[in-house]
Amino acid sequence: MYSVVEFSEDDSVAIVRSSWISPTKKHSAWPPFKNSEKIKKCLTGTILDDDTWNVFGIRRIFYVTDDLLSARKKCKEAELNSEVELDIELKRKHKKTTRYLSVSSEEEDDGHGMNFPKPPKEPGRKQIAEETEAEMDNTGVLVRQTSDISTSSVVASNAVIARHLAKLEEGIKELQLNQKEILERLRSGATATAVAVGYQALSLPEGVNLPCTQIEEIKKIDVWLTVDENYMLLVNHLSYVGGNKTSAILRRILEKLFSNKLAEICNWSGKNGKHKLQDHLLIKVVTEALRRHKVAETATENEIKTVVSNWFRFSKDRDGGRESRRRTIEPTSIQQ
Known part of the structure; x- marks a missing residue:
């Protein structure tokens, strides 16, 4: 119109x-x-x-x-x-x-x-x-009171008022969602604290030494993990590892469990004569501890497998391995 x-x-x-x-x-x-x-x-x-x-x-x-x-x-x-x-x-x-x-x-x-x-x-x-x-x-009843309206805030039409109300409603819904998320975090934090106190999650008992340096130590920890309380104790202990991405958290957990020398002789599937880790209880602990984190709670099995496999695959490049190989190759190239 x-x-x-x-x-x-x-x-x-x-x-x-x-x-x-x-x-x-x-x-x-x-x-x-x-x-x-x-x-x-x-x-x-x-x-x-x-x-x-x-x-x-x-x-x-x-x-x-x-x-x-x-x-x-x-x-x-x-x-x-x-x-x-x-x-x-x-x-x-x-x-x-x-x-x-x-x-x-x-x-x-x-x-x-x-x-x-x-x-x-x-x-x-x-x-x-x-x-x-x-x-x-006609009866002398006040219909509308005088308003001292600033030109910058005058509402030109009912449509403008409706848009403002819609924005307010949207803001209220967003606040409600934020409050709900905060409450969930507080509840999960309280639960994690209770579990940590019950199982002494911040420390491991004597005789459980990490990271593992030999395959025999992995097998001993697997036996120790068959007890439910021990299993939960290690899960809680590893869930305190920090990080803002799934891959970063997972790599830090693996660093706590395996030394780099041990990682060089292990892999996910056991190919090329290396020790197979896929079926160990220790790997299941890694998965459960990872999913305790908010950013990784929806991580799939395939995503976890990829990060774990790559961590073991590139173990020779860590602790100066890559630089050592480079120095070995350079003199050979110069002689040629």
Whole structure:
């Protein structure tokens, strides 16, 4: 719906969307653009109004219609004759207009476009307060109280209010989700603390020495892990390893369990004559301790297997292994 209005500040006439006009019919929002293409998009609804737009006082409404072309014609008539009476015309809109609008008299007019006047000066607080004085009905009951409204916070239409309410509702939902997550973390933290106290998770008993340096030590720990309390004790102990990514946490857990020399003779599947780790209880402990972390609780078996396999595969590159091989290769290359 479009309205042809006369601004009270400078007597200029322009087309506005009816949704820009305030419920009192005394103010209208106006887009803060100088580009004619953007103003056209505002009129056709491609760019929606919001509370950042300026609001200006209007003296009267000449014409109301749901057809933009009709509004253009009436706007031209109103510019030539200020005595045009209020007229309301409603038609079924079949197709949106695609003609361009101009905002300067210097631009070409194709016969269908119109020249938009410059928006009037922003009204001051006093003017708005006077125009929104309390209105009384026939019985003398106060209908609306006087409001001293700042131009930067004037709500141009009910649509703007609805958008603000929607944003508030969205913010409330987000706060509720954050509070729920905080409560879950507090509960999980309390549970972890209780388990840690019950099983003395921060320390291991004498006789359990980590990291393992020999295959026999892995087998002894596997036997020790067959007792449920021992199993949970090691899980809790390893769950305190820090990290912000699944792969980083997993590598740090493996470093606590296996020395680098032992890692060189082990792998996941036992290929190439190396010791097979896949079926050890110690690997199951690694998986469970990893999933105690929030960032790794959804880690898949395949992801865990990939990181573990690579950690053992590249064990020769750690502890200076890669640099040592480089130094061995360089003299050979020089002699050649």
